[in-house]
Amino acid sequence: MISQSPLLAVADGVHIWSPTPSAGWGLANCGLIVSPDGAAAWIDTPYDRRMAGDFLERSRALLPDGARIERVIVTHANGDHLWGAEVVPDAEIVATREALGHIEYEPSPQQLHALVHGSDPATPLGWYLQRHFGRFDWSGTEVVEPTLTFVGELDLRVGQVPVRLFSLPSAHTAGDLVAYLPQQKVAFTGDVIFACERVLATGAEVIVPGHGPVLDREGVRGHVGYLEHLRDRTRQLHTAGVPALEAARTLIAENTYPALGLPERLVITVGSEYRHLNGTDEAADLVATMADLAQVAWERREGAPASA
Ligand SMILES: [Zn+2]
Incomplete structure (x- = not known):
């Protein structure tokens, strides 16, 4: 069961809506900026209408009468950061131009809804999807498209609060951006x-990742160390000729960073590093990847017979 925590203040006029458990699929941190003059903006939205409605209600409680969420800054075009934007239909939606293009490569809310609720729960994939995504309702979700796009960098103000947006070379999705608040030294x-x-170079002292706990500079460095370790181990396994799925199982068993939760997601990480090492550029097949990931989670589920 998800419980929505009340908004958490991370700096003056900067709040985050952070669902728990933070390690769950699709449970993203969302930001609220409130300027002293009452202007307000969101950074990212929750995954579905119900959760976005909760974030909106809690946001409104912090705004002066008559004020509204004028703008939504979208860090990237994945549904878990964007699909709740329909609850603020008058807001300007800001994203990179590449993110706008990326939307069409993502499954639509209706496709995802049908996949989650139409898969056989007796199969590992159906079991996994319903367990982790069954809580969301996208049956009536319309994807709101960005109305203000940019390339490179963009300086905005939310009332009196300056916000610097910079896009990143194709990283997690095409067109990811970082939103930095120089006055508060907070980076989303x-x-x-x-x-x-790039994030540390801004001088940020509070770093709000898309998922999981808020980090300080030391926390970000610790995470970099983990990612480097992961990349090195993946390369070793690749060189040794271990197939990608088996390499993911190996890394999960090594359990070097248990606090991240949902270790089966290493299937995705290892898969993309393998494609990179193999020089294959094409994107992974989403359903096939989820089926592999679900299989790994299924093997590790509570009550599963111990593997040989
Ligand atoms: Zn995300």
């Missing part, structure tokens, strides 16, 4: 905490 990184050097 979306899912590209991998672009750590």
